[in-house]
Amino acid sequence: MNTKEQQTLLTIKKTLMQSHFQSVITQCSELLTAQTQSNVTDAALDETSKAGETGLSSDAQREALYLQAVAYRLSGNTQNAIATLDNVIALFPDYGRAFQELGYCYANIDGKKSAHSFYQATRFNPALLASWQQLEKVYKRDDQKQALTLCQQQIQFLTSLPKPLLGATDLMHEGQLHKAEQVCRQFLTNNKHHPEAMMLLAELGIQLKVYSDAEFLLESCVEMYPDNDRAAAAFQSLLSKLGKFPEAAALAKKRLALSPDNFTVQVSLAHALVGIGSLDEAIHIYQELLSANDDRPALWVALGHAYKAQGNMEQAVSAYQKSIAFAADFGDAYWSLANTKTYRFDEQTMAKMVEQESLASTKLDDKIHLCFALGKGFEDRKDAKTAFHYYSLGNALKKRTLQFDIRRTEVALDAQQKAFNAESFNKxxxxxxxxxxxxxxxxxxxxxxxxxxxxxxxxxxxxxxxxxxxxxxxxxxxxxxxxxxxxxxxxxxxxxxxxxxxxxxxxxxxxxxxxxxxxxxxxxxxxxxxxxxxxxxxxxxxxxxxxxxxxxxxxxxxxxxxxxxxxxxxxxxxxxxxxxxxxxxxxxxxxxxxxxxxxxxxxxxxxxxxxxxxxxxxxxxxxxxxxxxxxxxxxxxxxxxxxxxxxxxxxxxxxxxxxxxxxxxxxxxxxxx
Structure with a gap:
């Protein structure tokens, strides 16, 4: 094995021993790609296999399996690569990079599966430039004009980002929040008030639940860059998340004054109006938008939610059903029906839900919603065994997308007891x-x-x-x-x-x-x-x-x-x-x-x-x-x-x-x- 090959293997070993894997994962993949000799990939397989047997942490196990799949593919063993990636996705269903690698594996086997894998990769990690570039080829070939436009806009955005910010965005979407924060803060040290860096740091703050810092960053960004609608949209979204709906609605109206025909801004205004209880005004906006184009499943669900909050259940149910009519796999619509607590699914709809949940092409978020809806449907039928199967599956899928540790919550609640005693309130x-x-x-x-x-x-x-x-x-x-x-x-x-x-x-x-x-x-x-x-x-x-x-x-x-x-x-x-x-x-x-x-x-x-x-x-x-x-x-x-x-x-x-x-x-x- 020559010096370059030894260096490749050494990098892989370091990756498997470090606590922050994602920061070097791209480098390892590139090194493996460059070194396709069997002695390198065989050695890499040996290292990743040994790593998988040594009781690694969850993140470490994920990266070890990912690298193993890369090594399998580059050694020509595509079937083992696919099997390894299927295992990774079963354990980590929102791991975008695994879907990207799956796209490469299927590239010369099944074009449809390859395209779907790259699409899933971009859903879970919108910073995966390579997946967007692969999809661009697909959309051009199939003459999918609207999808191609959106794809090229994302490619343009990602390529315009400074490399550190692109890397930090990638880290964020792969769950490496603290590492992403370090990279972002380091970039801001040398590029003060960079708008994309401020927005990214705010998004990291939201994911880390440091909402006050995120709010300050976005508010400052909007003040410094009043023409940056992405910053305004991010700030409005955070205001709504924090329950500050009056402020969110006011900001949406300012954005709408600058762009009165902007569909996204109109929808965001309607959402904010629902938040402050101005339901009639919100419903009017939803209805106007749907009258122009009724093939908008998510908008039908939003309209249903507004009707439900108003107490108009007949129209709420009708809106949810309209959503399903336009998108048979839209899990949120089925769950919205179940979540009325009074609606009962008929046999035909139950069969449709079971079918949609079982399809490999159904998106993870839709599967989760379908599982909870099916749990309610089978519980209404007194079928506890099947109902629990779906409740359990929905919970398991949802839990895998979260970074929740009950021990941290127990520590936080215990801290409240330690911080306050009777004397705390005497004065x-x-x-x-x-x-x-x-x-x-x-x-x-x-x-x-x-x-x-x-x-x-x-x-x-x-x-x-x-x-x-x-x-x-x-x-x-x-x-x-x-x-x-x-x-x-x-x-x-x-x-x-x-x-x-x-x-x-x-x-x-x-x-x-x-x-x-x-x-x-x-x-x-x-x-x-x-x-x-x-x-x-x-x-x-x-x-x-x-x-x-x-x-x-x-x-x-x-x-x-x-x-x-x-x-x-x-x-x-x-x-x-x-x-x-x-x-x-x-x-x-x-x-x-x-x-x-x-x-x-x-x-x-x-x-x-x-x-x-x-x-x-x-x-x-x-x-x-x-x-x-x-x-x-x-x-x-x-x-x-x-x-x-x-x-x-x-x-x-x-x-x-x-x-x-x-x-x-x-x-x-x-x-x-």
Whole structure:
């Protein structure tokens, strides 16, 4: 083996031993490509095979298998390369680079599979320039003009990026977020205020959940480059993600004034209008766009969501069905029907869903949505075995696309207990406004029902799941002393300012009543912060029987967040950590938190309503008992359930699935008695 060949093999060995593989993966692939001699590829296969047997981390295993596949292909063993890549994709279904390599493997075997593989590669990693270039050839050959235009636009964009930013973008899409951040920050050191670098760093901040930094970067980018619509679009998207829909809508209107016929901007404005509850205006925009071209499946789903939030279920269902008529594999449309909780699929639709889920050509995101919809469909048919198969598969696929570690969450919740004791609140002044009523807990625990009951009171405004507390917590997360330990360092003026900031930011969602509801379940984590900045706020803990709550979460595909819900052990441990933290809050905030058990509300509605109103210092009103008659915007999965009188069919829905839930039971066995 000559010196160059030895260097190639040495690079591969280093790759397999390092903790950040993606940073050198391209180099290794290029070296292997350049060195097609059998002695190099055989040696590479030997190294990658040994690496796969040595208990590598998940990321390391992924890269070792990928390199093994590259070596197989270059040694002429295409079938082994394909088998290895199929294994990689089964373990890591969103690994774009594996799909790209699969495209090369199929290039001389099956042109259709090759093109599909390159397409999948670009979906999971839009920075894979080589895949776009391969697709460009396909689109030219097949005279796919629209696809070719979009493809060439992406090629032009990627080739215009400085190489460090292209590399950082690649790293980001392959999950190497911290490495990508390092590369991006280093580039910005020498190229201050570079717009693409600022946008990329903001996107990394969003993925790392450092939202305050991302917001600052994008806001600054928009101010410095007012003509850069990509920056404005990214900023508007983040504002919507943070629940700042009034600001998102205002920005969308500014963009629309500059480009009144821009379809994407019109859609983004409609989405923001749904966020602030201006449903009629949003629906009008969706309808106008669909009247010009009705072959827009995603737009039909968005229209359906607006109708559903409005309480118009007949038109919502019709819109979702229209989406399916235009795209039989569009999983989101099927899941949207299932997620009404009241819709029942017919046999023909069920068969279509089973077929679409089984097709190799169905996109991963569509498969996930289809699995959850099929789980609901078979559960409605009392087929627990098949229903659980699809629920389990959907959760497994979704979980593989996430970088969630329950241990980090347990540490974060434990940190809240360590940061706050009874003394933390003895001198708390903060903002004295009594307006907010926080409803916290776990998702699917009955919080929407409590919100609907309280929103039926003449003195209480119902809003939605507000992100403002999470935003304030995020803004405190990068101080010298880390959050939550720095909250006790805030003086009275700082606490008062943060409390007032919360009151001001939430004003846009209120209708003039003296009190309003903030129903963001995850705010249970931040009760210490809430009571420091808003000491007069009321806090209600919506509690549901553990198995009911956890199983209901397990079979729910959430729009975003709630990453703990896609594994039985994760969701069980999360519930245990939640209960432990709530026990702590009650011990240090005696009498400040009301726990409302969902089952008690079902058994004694009037008694529990009176108890809740008394805690909130509100007089009793009969309208709270007929909560299902209250007309308001509701955007949670339970929207249709709380528009009906109390019923108990949701209790113990886990029972038919009991034999499959041992892992969940084991996790919950740690609950305090």
């Amino acid at each position: 708390a002044k903060g903002c004295q406004a009594p307006d907010p009523i926080f409803i916290v807990g776990l998702p699917r625990a009955g919080s929407t029902l409590l919100e609907q009951i309280l929103a039926s009171h003449s003195m209480v405004d119902g809003t939605m799941e507000l992100h403002d507390v999470l935003g304030i917590a995020s803004s405190l997360s990068h101080k010298k002393t880390p959050y939550p330990f720095n909250v006790n360092e805030l003086d009275d003026e700082a606490c008062k300012a943060l409390g007032q900031r919360y009151i001001d930011q939430t004003q846009a969602y209120r209708q003039g009543a003296p009190f309003f509801i903030d129903k963001m379940p995850n705010n249970f984590i931040h009760i210490g912060l809430i009571k420091k900045i808003l000491p007069n706020a009321k806090i209600i803990d919506a509690r549901r029987a553990p198995m009911d709550c956890c199983f209901s979460g397990f079979k729910q595909l959430f729009g975003e967040g709630q990453e703990f819900s896609y594994g039985q052990d994760d969701i069980g441990r999360y519930y245990v950590a939640y209960e432990a933290l709530m026990t702590h809050w009650k011990s240090v905030l005696s009498g400040e938190i009301l726990t409302v058990q969902h089952e008690d509300v079902l058994d004694d509605l009037e008694g529990q309503v009176k108890r809740i109103l008394a805690f909130c210092d509100l007089p009793f009103e009969e309208s709270c008992l007929s909560f299902y008659e209250t007309k308001r915007v509701i955007k949670t999965p339970s929207s249709e359930q709380v528009r009906q009188p109390i019923y108990k069919t949701g209790m113990e829905q886990w029972k038919p699935f009991e034999e499959y839930l041992e892992e969940l039971k084991q996790a919950l066995s740690r609950l305090s008695s």
